[in-house]
Amino acid sequence: MSKAHSVFRCTECGADQPKWGGKCDTCGAWNSLIEEPVGRLSGSAVRSLPTAKPPIRLTDLKSESVTRWKTGLAEFDFVLGGGIVPGSVVLVGGEPGIGKSTLLMQCAARLESQGVVTLYVSGEESPDQLRLRADRLQEDAGRIHVVGETRLESILHHAAQLNASVVLLDSVQTTYTEELEGAPGNVGQVRECAARLMRFAKESGPAVLLVGHVTKGGGIAGPKTLEHIVDTVLYFEGETTLDHRILRAVKNRFGSVDEIGVFRMTGAGLEPVANPAAAFLAGRSTGASGSAITALMEGTRPMLVEIQALASKAGFGTPQRVATGLDHRRLALLLAVLERRAGLPFGSLDVFVNVTGGVRLVEPSTDLAVLAALVSTVHDRPVPADALFLGEVGLGGEIRPVAGVERRLVEAARQGFRRVFLSARSQRTTSDLEVIGLEGISELTRRLAA
DSSP, X not given: OOOOEEEEEETTTOOEESSOOSBXXXXXXXXXXXXXXXXXXXXXXXXXSOOOOOOOOGGGSOOOOOOOBOOSOHXXXXXXXXSBOTTOEEEEEEOTTSSHHHHHHHHHHHHHHTTOOEEEEXXXXXXXXXXXXXXXXXXXXXXXXXEEOOBHHHHHHHHHHHTOSEEEEEOGGGOBOTTSOSOTTSHHHHHHHHHHHHHHHHHHOOEEEEEEOBOTTSSBSSOTHHHHHSSEEEEEEOXXXXXXXXXXXXXXXXXXXXXXXEEEEETTEEEEOSOHHHHHHTTOOTTSSSEEEEEEEETTEEEEEEEEEEEEEOOSSSOOEEEESSOHHHHHHHHHHHHHHHOXXXXXXXXXXXXXXXXXXXXXXXXXXXXHHHHHHHHTOOOOTTEEEOOEEOTTSBEEOOSOHHHHHHHHHXXXXXXXXXXXXXXXXXXXXXXXXXXXXXXXHHHHHO
């Protein structure tokens, strides 16, 4: 290697700059430039590199179906698209204490029970500490091969010697390679370790599951290229004070994106929730005002969630706008539409909106349910207990159709709902539910206030 020098690399876009600056010139991100030592191979070293394999036609490759390894955790396998693909690299990120290590250890225990050799590598816990964690699980984790190691070269050696089919690394930010300068966790180390683990998986065949720490902004720590390198990116979400955890696929080369799996945290580990819609509606009070039910589409799965709203007279100053599970800017927009198009006096009311179960509303199809909950709390009249609300609300107060209505209504009927409020311009459905078409929010307020 020639003498190393340093560049400043952006953790957001990966662009290089010769000197430090407060702002990246390429993507415009602030405070994202990190110093990284680099070096180049000498000329003799470059000439000694092995010749790459020549390109071949796809028709010359045998078309073989890939056999996935099923972990037995139904929700985890569902999010992955049917199980773990041999030779794939999966990145699992989440807040501290959310259950990432517990989930991977349960997967390792179930795979070992099926005869799939697994290696659990921990850079944060010793083997004795891992045994204490394993003793709390309901699965028999005694057959898992564990090692406490952070040096990448040693990890690859142990995996090759064991001939492991699945390697679980907790975490990629604690791993380092001797070929680069710098402490574990810096941009260069994380990217190089992930790239070498990817090459190891593709060339040798084992699946590699990585745990990734997250930043205070909610993204996985390290360069954004880390998520581009791996095959699948999963985020483990949920409040540590709640029992339910949501595993969400934001990237998946071998399955659907935006699929979610729901787990319940117990003293013996994570339990898959077979019926998430019923779980999120458990404990719902049907006689209280300010509650409405909507159906989300998480990937290919419809999910029923409860939206709660409370409006009370502002005690002083500017009225409060508090939203949990809903973008506060979206709430402000919907309140403005209600006040301007329906004449409801929210300008003097504190407004609180909560989505139960720790779910986050992203798609606009939930707008109508938010409005129904707000109208219900203002008039202090409960909405019909068997009603579902689906629709996007425009600035003119019009209610617009949403996609995937059929699947949402099938799930609603399965959960015992009998009617649905949606846009009058929606396509006719074959559902058994009573369909109530609405042109605008004035019709909604009139029906709910009657």
